[in-house]
Amino acid sequence: MSEPVNLRILDREYLVACPADERDSLLSAAQLVDSRLRDVRNAHRSATLDRWAVLVALNLANELGQLQRQLRQRNSELERSLEGLTQRLDGLLAQAPSAGQSTLPLRDA
Numbered sequence: 017m018s019e020p021v022n023l024r025i026l027d028r029e030y031l032v033a034c035p036a037d038e039r040d041s042l043l044s045a046a047q048l049v050d051s052r053l054r055d056v057r058n059a060h061r062s063a064t065l066d067r068w069a070v071l072v073a074l075n076l077a078n079e080l081g082q083l084q085r086q087l088r089q090r091n092s093e094l095e096r097s098l099e100g101l102t103q104r105l106d107g108l109l110a111q112a113p114s115a116g117q118s119t120l121p122l123r124d125a
Contacts, residue, residue: 025050026057026065052076 018033023046034042052072060068 026053048076 019036021032021034021039021042023030023032053068056068056071
């Protein structure tokens, strides 16, 4: 169930509905947006709020894209590693005696 959450970004209040279990994430995102907007505003005093918002959105989208590329690369590396381990394990299992055979000689008691 959604609940109203009050956000403050660049000294403006925004009331946003979100699921209760996403409240902390939304507040964290709002703090990030507020911080980035303040940084851009301080660097580009003559620009408008619309321009600041576009610059922040582009910067965040660029960072997201970089993280997604890194994640894809790590996933590919992990898949290659797992494939190598699977091949090694298959090789070892192929060399192992079958389930009905013993690797130790049996002694007569």
